[in-house]
Amino acid sequence: MSSFNSTPRLLVLATVACGLLAPAAAQERMVVRADDAKRRTCPSEQCGIVGRFFSGESVPVFERADGWSRVSLYYTAGCHDGRSSFVEVGHDECTKANGIVQGEFAEWVKSAFLAAEAGS
Numbered sequence: 001m002s003s004f005n006s007t008p009r010l011l012v013l014a015t016v017a018c019g020l021l022a023p024a025a026a027q028e029r030m031v032v033r034a035d036d037a038k039r040r041t042c043p044s045e046q047c048g049i050v051g052r053f054f055s056g057e058s059v060p061v062f063e064r065a066d067g068w069s070r071v072s073l074y075y076t077a078g079c080h081d082g083r084s085s086f087v088e089v090g091h092d093e094c095t096k097a098n099g100i101v102q103g104e105f106a107e108w109v110k111s112a113f114l115a116a117e118a119g120s
Helices: 003-021
Strands: 028-032 037-040 049-053 058-061 063-065 068-070 108-110 114-116
Antiparallel strands (some): 028 114, 037 049, 037 108, 063 068, 068 108
């Protein structure tokens, strides 16, 4: 087989490989503008709290929904006996209503607590 015939295949393979390395979603960087901004399992005050951000922290924003911003990729919720081991305060049920689907969740914070990062 000549190298001429394999060139299109190499281009296809290179394109596919680059697509696999691309980030999961486009994102922008924001700065937390509130002390003690709660990180939740879903975009609601009813969802469990998995931690906090503090004023000045830089966070990625992957999506927005109804005044909330998703600030992490999805990761394991550490479910055991139907409860998430990552929830510090509030609802810890591994349920869709609590933002936990198939044992995974992402972190959400109120968009009002975020501001554009300088230079972005």
